[in-house]
Amino acid sequence: MSEKKKQVKRIFDSIAYRYDFLNHLLSFGTDYYWRRKAIKYSGMNENSILLDVACGTGDFAITAHNAGVKNIYGADLSYKMLKLFNSKAEWIKGCSVEMVAEFLPFKDSSFTNITVAFGVRNFYDIPKAFSSFRSVLKPNGKVTILEFRLPKNIFFKVLYKFYFTRILPLIGNLISRDKEAYIYLPESVHEFDEKINLKELLEQADFSKVDTKSLTFGIVQVVIATK
Numbered sequence: 001m002s003e004k005k006k007q008v009k010r011i012f013d014s015i016a017y018r019y020d021f022l023n024h025l026l027s028f029g030t031d032y033y034w035r036r037k038a039i040k041y042s043g044m045n046e047n048s049i050l051l052d053v054a055c056g057t058g059d060f061a062i063t064a065h066n067a068g069v070k071n072i073y074g075a076d077l078s079y080k081m082l083k084l085f086n087s088k089a090e091w092i093k094g095c096s097v098e099m100v101a102e103f104l105p106f107k108d109s110s111f112t113n114i115t116v117a118f119g120v121r122n123f124y125d126i127p128k129a130f131s132s133f134r135s136v137l138k139p140n141g142k143v144t145i146l147e148f149r150l151p152k153n154i155f156f157k158v159l160y161k162f163y164f165t166r167i168l169p170l171i172g173n174l175i176s177r178d179k180e181a182y183i184y185l186p187e188s189v190h191e192f193d194e195k196i197n198l199k200e201l202l203e204q205a206d207f208s209k210v211d212t213k214s215l216t217f218g219i220v221q222v223v224i225a226t227k
């Protein structure tokens with residue numbers, strides 16, 4: 001197993017039971033708004049066949065379900081996160097075994113849509129994951145990605161960095177009892193923001209019409225690409 005895969009699996013297995021609570025607390029509830037916005041941008045409807053990758057405890061898939069999408073599959077690396085998802089939503093499919101984004105065990109052209117919220121940053125091989133997304137998507141299928149970014153405005157960036165690197169790890173550690181997890185979060189966002197251009201990587205994976213949108217002073221980005 002790659003080092004990153006091992007580390008990410010350990011972290012999410014360890015914080016699974018505190019994940020939802022901490023997510024809503026540390027984002028002041030804004031995560032609900034981000035997920036709703038991204039699902040709206042994805043343009044899904046009741047005929048969509050959705051695979052939510054890195055589904056975790058299921059909040060993104062549940063947002064899609066609430067917006068009328070009926071046929072939803074989930075895939076995640078952490079069995080403990082999947083178990084919690086299963087306990088929240090009996091309609092979810094495919095959530096009984098661990099799956100990685102890099103090797104999705106579905107037939108080619110199975111889905112009209114793939115969504116990933118706050119997951120791509122954790123993938124151990126993003127190009128491999130995007131090529132696996134392309135295979136399992138139907139022609140004209142869409143990928144919708146929601147991910148953290150660092151704000152561009154200097155004043156807001158300083159404030160945000162202070163919160164993200166000082167306050168957030170303190171609260172995260174206190175509640176989850178996993179120090180590494182809430183040090184990993186700001187570090188991974190920082191590294192991702194510096195090194196990863198999702199538009200470029202999706203185009204290299206042969207996706208077209210890659211569209212990006214920025215939310216909440218640029219701390220979150222939505223990327224939509226078409227096969």
Ligand SMILES: C[S@@+](CC[C@H](N)C(=O)[O-])C[C@H]1O[C@@H](n2cnc3c(N)ncnc32)[C@H](O)[C@@H]1O
Nearest residue numbers: 012054055056076077078100101117118119122
């Ligand atoms: C921050 S959580 C996001 C969960 C959910 N999408 C949400 O919006 O709350 C990231 C999830 O990505 C999963 N993950 C990380 N790397 C993965 C990979 N290579 N393949 C599949 N899932 C992965 C983790 O297990 C974790 O559940």
